[in-house]
Amino acid sequence: MRLVVNPIACDAFGYCAELAPELIHLDEWGYPVINREVTRGLIPLAQEVISACPRRALSLRDD
Amino acid sequence: MTMITAPTFPRLFAGIEDGPSYQAHLGRFGDRPSLLGRKSEGLQKLHQLLDDAPLIGRGGGGIASSLKLAFLATSSKPIIVINAMEGEPASSKGVALAMVAPHLVLDGAIILAEALKSTQIIIAIADDDTRTTKGFQRAIGERREAVTLEISHPPAHYVTGEESALAHWLSEGSALPTFRPVKPSFVKIGRRAALVHNLETLAHLALLARFGAGWYRAKGTSQSPGTTLITVSGAVRSPSTYEWTYGRTLADLLDEAGGLTEGFGGALFGGYGGTWVGADALSLPLDHESLRAAGATLGPGIVIVLPKHSCPVAELTRVVEWMANESVGQCGPCVYGLPALAKDLRTLGWSRSTKMQFERLLAHLIEVDGRGACRHPDGVVRLIRSSLAVFSRHFDDHLRSGPCAAVNAPTVMTLPKNRRR
Amino acid sequence: MIGVTSPWLWYGTRATAVVGLVLLTASAILGIFTNARLGWKLWPRWATQEVHRRSSILALVFITIHIATTVFDSYVPVHLAAAVVPGASPYQRWSVALGTVAFDLLLTVLISSLLRSRIKIEWWRALHYLTYLAAPVAVLHVLLLGTDAKKGSHWLLAVLGVCVAAATGAFCLRVLRTLKLRGLRTAPPQRLPGRPRTRSR
Numbered sequence: 001m002r003l004v005v006n007p008i009a010c011d012a013f014g015y016c017a018e019l020a021p022e023l024i025h026l027d028e029w030g031y032p033v034i035n036r037e038v039t040r041g042l043i044p045l046a047q048e049v050i051s052a053c054p055r056r057a058l059s060l061r062d063d
Numbered sequence: 064m065t066m067i068t069a070p071t072f073p074r075l076f077a078g079i080e081d082g083p084s085y086q087a088h089l090g091r092f093g094d095r096p097s098l099l100g101r102k103s104e105g106l107q108k109l110h111q112l113l114d115d116a117p118l119i120g121r122g123g124g125g126i127a128s129s130l131k132l133a134f135l136a137t138s139s140k141p142i143i144v145i146n147a148m149e150g151e152p153a154s155s156k157g158v159a160l161a162m163v164a165p166h167l168v169l170d171g172a173i174i175l176a177e178a179l180k181s182t183q184i185i186i187a188i189a190d191d192d193t194r195t196t197k198g199f200q201r202a203i204g205e206r207r208e209a210v211t212l213e214i215s216h217p218p219a220h221y222v223t224g225e226e227s228a229l230a231h232w233l234s235e236g237s238a239l240p241t242f243r244p245v246k247p248s249f250v251k252i253g254r255r256a257a258l259v260h261n262l263e264t265l266a267h268l269a270l271l272a273r274f275g276a277g278w279y280r281a282k283g284t285s286q287s288p289g290t291t292l293i294t295v296s297g298a299v300r301s302p303s304t305y306e307w308t309y310g311r312t313l314a315d316l317l318d319e320a321g322g323l324t325e326g327f328g329g330a331l332f333g334g335y336g337g338t339w340v341g342a343d344a345l346s347l348p349l350d351h352e353s354l355r356a357a358g359a360t361l362g363p364g365i366v367i368v369l370p371k372h373s374c375p376v377a378e379l380t381r382v383v384e385w386m387a388n389e390s391v392g393q394c395g396p397c398v399y400g401l402p403a404l405a406k407d408l409r410t411l412g413w414s415r416s417t418k419m420q421f422e423r424l425l426a427h428l429i430e431v432d433g434r435g436a437c438r439h440p441d442g443v444v445r446l447i448r449s450s451l452a453v454f455s456r457h458f459d460d461h462l463r464s465g466p467c468a469a470v471n472a473p474t475v476m477t478l479p480k481n482r483r484r
Numbered sequence: 485m486i487g488v489t490s491p492w493l494w495y496g497t498r499a500t501a502v503v504g505l506v507l508l509t510a511s512a513i514l515g516i517f518t519n520a521r522l523g524w525k526l527w528p529r530w531a532t533q534e535v536h537r538r539s540s541i542l543a544l545v546f547i548t549i550h551i552a553t554t555v556f557d558s559y560v561p562v563h564l565a566a567a568v569v570p571g572a573s574p575y576q577r578w579s580v581a582l583g584t585v586a587f588d589l590l591l592t593v594l595i596s597s598l599l600r601s602r603i604k605i606e607w608w609r610a611l612h613y614l615t616y617l618a619a620p621v622a623v624l625h626v627l628l629l630g631t632d633a634k635k636g637s638h639w640l641l642a643v644l645g646v647c648v649a650a651a652t653g654a655f656c657l658r659v660l661r662t663l664k665l666r667g668l669r670t671a672p673p674q675r676l677p678g679r680p681r682t683r684s685r
Binding site for chain 2: 028030
């Protein structure tokens with residue numbers, strides 16, 4: 001599984017990187033960069049991050 | 064009744080001497096064949112034809128047309144969109160087709176529409192492109208068709224020709240790309256499925272449907288059959304759009320374009336989001352497989368030749384600045400990343416920059432790559448990366464001894480005025 | 485309806501009202517800060533949102549209890565229907581109706597938030613603005629119906645005053661900040677120097 005950012009919806013709130021630094025870091029301008037695949041153990045964290053996004057810009061994809 | 068013979072070469076431009084009228088078109092190519100059939104018969108025939116050729120899209124993505132068809136549900140009766148948006152400043156094939164063979168384009172779209180039982184065809188032409196508009200307006204006026212043919216004018220921007228931006232424009236009047244996590248996928252106009260094809264692809268389809276896959280494959284290479292339109296500009300005597308047989312080399316094409324105006328300094332393939340190739344470009348056969356091996360593509364059919372004495376850093380910088388201003392401002396990494404890249408390059412080109420500043424550029428490339436909803440930022444990254452590889456020595460010179468003598472020479476690359484969003 | 489009355493129910497109604505009021509105010513302020521993207525070093529920005537979410541749910545729990553005790557208490561003829569239908573209460577029809585309206589609005593906001601991942605984000609945002617309508621209505625409800633307020637009891641008025649002042653203050657901060665951010669964020673990135681030539685078609 002992988003986290004996908006919708007860059008149009010994303011507004012650089014940055015909560016995702018605060019909540020899950022192991023999955024996401026922010027670029028120079030505050031926009032999220034996905035670090036790694038979401039392994040089974042990280043799925044709950046990924047879901048928490050998804051629901052925390054004020055712009056609902058994150059989603060989990062199965063490919 | 065004159066005998067119709069299949070054109071050998073040129074194909075799309077076969078009627079260049081006859082003028083663009085419908086009568087001349089019919090005289091040269093004959094009536095449009097119909098793929099009408101009961102139920103999905105037409106669709107099957109079409110699919111077969113596209114597969115046999117195979118007809119590869121000329122919009123820049125290099126997507127097989129049959130694949131695009133496969134994404135459609137068989138019952139969906141899609142709206143056919145003819146993509147005549149010429150966002151690439153260095154392309155003029157849209158105008159060329161509108162002037163020479165607008166009826167081939169319309170034929171192709173109508174054949175598609177009939178096979179798919181569609182009733183609506185929309186031609187998307189940039190709102191400032193009066194010549195292409197006039198060409199198609201006249202062509203539409205000459206025909207009586209069962210399907211509706213209309214012209215839509217999205218605003219002229221680099222990215223408005225992107226498939227999802229077009230669909231967005233046609234559904235909601237906003238010519239901005241939309242986020243599609245899985246590409247390629249089909250697009251929708253409102254609730255209806257849409258099939259977007261580059262106008263050149265449709266012109267080829269018109270001939271393919273008439274003369275068959277065997278004829279289509281008689282030119283070109285096994286993996287890139289047929290001919291394609293290439294707009295050549297830069298250091299050539301006769302910059303223009305040429306019909307070109309896949310597989311013939313760039314050197315030949317440059318001869319066709321009147322030869323070089325001065326020494327060959329490299330070629331940019333595929334437009335402003337494309338790839339630079341150095342001296343080896345001259346012997347490169349222009350087809351999908353050879354270009355892919357060189358890390359490039361023809362994109363929508365664009366070659367720009369850099370003269371030997373120009374400064375590639377300066378040319379690159381101006382293009383990147385232009386591309387940054389063309390961002391439609393939806394995605395952060397594009398909004399902030401492209402101007403950052405442009406600034407890095409300007410520092411590199413016009414002042415003595417440090418190793419650290421150069422590394423900043425490299426870091427920015429990584430930060431921007433793949434992070435937009437559309438491929439606009441990726442194109443800029445590809446452009447810069449290939450420049451760094453091809454012109455590494457020139458970049459080194461800039462790093463070591465500051466701006467070169469050619470840095471303020473007039474630009475070779477066409478840079479239209481950026482329109483306000 | 486079972487006819488029960490007890491001063492405890494009345495105490496419950498009053499107490500939960502005050503707690504609900506305070507929690508709602510806190511939630512509103514946090515919500516405002518969430519959007520203004522204010523954060524501090526020791527207080528990550530997502531925490532503001534998280535506490536906002538939790539405090540609003542808690543606030544609505546208290547308000548639900550406030551309504552339940554009111555309905556349950558047979559001392560005043562406020563029936564179940566009045567919990568959701570404005571004007572359904574024969575007792576203090578309009579003052580109770582104000583509370584009902586505020587509750588309905590907040591309930592809409594809460595439900596839309598719970599369904600946030602299933603509805604269009606624009607819808608969710610639009611519905612969230614109902615809070616700005618609910619707030620003055622709720623304040624009016626407290627002023628008109630709060631028995632302590634009517635008696636001129638200073639403590640309730642003081643709590644209400646602090647809540648109103650805090651929320652209004654936060655709101656003003658947000659407006660100021662939005663205006664400031666608007667200048668920064670929607671301005672297109674600075675035009676870069678270049679040498680534009682007209683397009684040669």
